Amino acid sequence: MLDPVEALTSAFPQAMEDTYEFRGEITVIVAAENIVEVCRHCRDTKGLEYNFLSDVAGVDYYPQEPRFAVSYHLYSMVHNRSLRLKVFLPGDEPELPSVTEVFPAANWSEREIYDLFGVVFTGHPDLRRILMPDGWDGHPLRKDYPLGYETVLFSFNFDEIDKHKPYARE
Numbered sequence: 001m002l003d004p005v006e007a008l009t010s011a012f013p014q015a016m017e018d019t020y021e022f023r024g025e026i027t028v029i030v031a032a033e034n035i036v037e038v039c040r041h042c043r044d045t046k047g048l049e050y051n052f053l054s055d056v057a058g059v060d061y062y063p064q065e066p067r068f069a070v071s072y073h074l075y076s077m078v079h080n081r082s083l084r085l086k087v088f089l090p091g092d093e094p095e096l097p098s099v100t101e102v103f104p105a106a107n108w109s110e111r112e113i114y115d116l117f118g119v120v121f122t123g124h125p126d127l128r129r130i131l132m133p134d135g136w137d138g139h140p141l142r143k144d145y146p147l148g149y150e151t152v153l154f155s156f157n158f159d160e161i162d163k164h165k166p167y168a169r170e
Contacts, residue, residue, distance in 0.1 A: 002045070002048055004050075011045075012041070015034035017029040025084060026084065028084070030086065032095075035096065039053075039102045042074055042085070043074075049078040051078065053075075057070070058112075058141070059071070066089055068117060071084055071087075072085040072086075096119060096122070100124060100125060107125065110124055110127070111129075112130050114130075118142065
């Protein structure tokens with residue numbers, strides 16, 4: 001069984017940006033252009049064998065830069081251990097190679113991140129909206145996305161709010 005940090009650092013010294021461990025979880029920060037090769041290495045290397053992609057998650061760190069991050073949560077069923085690969089992306093035109101050729105399970109997660117955060121996954125076999133309607137403007141999980149709200153109904157403001165409710169006409 002190989003140490004994942006040592007194995008990845010020796011195989012991809014130019015791609016490893018940082019590593020850290022917190023409460024037994026190892027996170028490796030990877031350069032965006034190398035994510036496909038790193039995922040393939042994690043899956044195919046004897047001693048690593050991270051053969052299960054359990055999740056792909058997007059994060060918006062607005063107003064910080066780099067603004068976006070995409071985390072790949074890998075699991076080795078052979079060695080019963082987890083690894084997180086994390087990629088940071090700029091706020092203007094975030095783009096990342098798709099890992100669907102390595103882990104087909106990334107398909108819908110990448111589409112969801114594209115739809116809700118606006119991260120474009122190049123080489124994705126079917127990159128289109130998955131939750132929002134096709135004509136929807138913007139990406140609702142971005143922190144700068146305008147909020148829609150409805151005034152909370154209380155007894156003191158019932159009449160004012162009630163007159164604006166869209167009741168069905170008989």
